[in-house]
Amino acid sequence: MSQLYSFLPMLLQGLVTTIQITVVAAVIATVVATVCGVIRYSGWWPLRAIVGIYIEIFRGTSCYVQLFWAFFVLPLLGVTLSPFAAAVVVIGLNVGSYGSEVVRGALKAVPRGQWEACVALNYSTWHKYRYVIVPQAMRLAIAPMANLMVDLLKITPLVSLVTISDLTYEAMVVRQQTGNSFATFLTILVVYFVLSSAIIAVFRRLEIHFSRGAETFATNKEAAAT
Structure with missing residues (x-):
C-alpha cells in the first residue's frame, strides 16, 4: 500500500478530472432531459419527432461508439471537439436521452386536475x-434521476478512449508501474463508491425538500377546503 503514496498526486489529478467530467456532463444531461422530456410530452409534433430520433439513436447505440464518433469522425466533417468537450457532450447527451423519458413519465404522472386548473x-x-407542473414532476423524477447520475459516473472511465486521464486511467498507470493490482483497484473501488454515495445523498436531500413542499401544499389545500 505504501507504494501508492508516491503516485497519490496522479490519482488525485485523475479524481479531479473525473469529478469535473461528472459535474459538467450531469448539467448537460439534466438540461437535455428536461427540455426533451417536456417536448416529448406536449411539444409540437415535428419537434417531438426530432427529439424522438435523437433519443432512439443515443439509447440504441453504445456510448463507447458515440465517443469515437465525436472525437474521431466529426473532425472529418469539419467539427473538431477537444477531448474534454467530446467526453462531456457525448456522456451528457447519452444520459440525457434516458433522462428525457424519466421526465416525460413524471409529467405524465402529474394529476390531470392540475393541468385543468392551469387552464381554468x-x-x-x-x-x-x-x-x-414542473415542481410536482420533479418530486417524482428525483429518485430515477439519481440512478441515472450514478450510472453517468460509472461510464466516465470511457473518456480514456479519447485521451483523457481520468481516475481509472491513472489507476491503470499506477498498477503498471507498481504491479500492485489489489491496492490500486481497491483504492478506486472505494473512491467510486464514495462518489456514488455522495450523488445519492444529494438527490435524497432534494427529494426530502420537494416532498416537504408537497406536504405543505396539501396541508394548505385541506385547510382552505375546511
Missing part, C-alpha cells in the same frame, strides 16, 4: 410549467 386560471405555458 388562464396560466401561460411558462407559468403553468414553472409554478405548477
Whole structure:
C-alpha cells in the first residue's frame, strides 16, 4: 500500500478530472432531459419527432461508439471537439436521452386536475410549467434521476478512449508501474463508491425538500377546503 503514496498526486489529478467530467456532463444531461422530456410530452409534433430520433439513436447505440464518433469522425466533417468537450457532450447527451423519458413519465404522472386548473386560471405555458407542473414532476423524477447520475459516473472511465486521464486511467498507470493490482483497484473501488454515495445523498436531500413542499401544499389545500 505504501507504494501508492508516491503516485497519490496522479490519482488525485485523475479524481479531479473525473469529478469535473461528472459535474459538467450531469448539467448537460439534466438540461437535455428536461427540455426533451417536456417536448416529448406536449411539444409540437415535428419537434417531438426530432427529439424522438435523437433519443432512439443515443439509447440504441453504445456510448463507447458515440465517443469515437465525436472525437474521431466529426473532425472529418469539419467539427473538431477537444477531448474534454467530446467526453462531456457525448456522456451528457447519452444520459440525457434516458433522462428525457424519466421526465416525460413524471409529467405524465402529474394529476390531470392540475393541468385543468392551469387552464381554468388562464396560466401561460411558462407559468403553468414553472409554478405548477414542473415542481410536482420533479418530486417524482428525483429518485430515477439519481440512478441515472450514478450510472453517468460509472461510464466516465470511457473518456480514456479519447485521451483523457481520468481516475481509472491513472489507476491503470499506477498498477503498471507498481504491479500492485489489489491496492490500486481497491483504492478506486472505494473512491467510486464514495462518489456514488455522495450523488445519492444529494438527490435524497432534494427529494426530502420537494416532498416537504408537497406536504405543505396539501396541508394548505385541506385547510382552505375546511
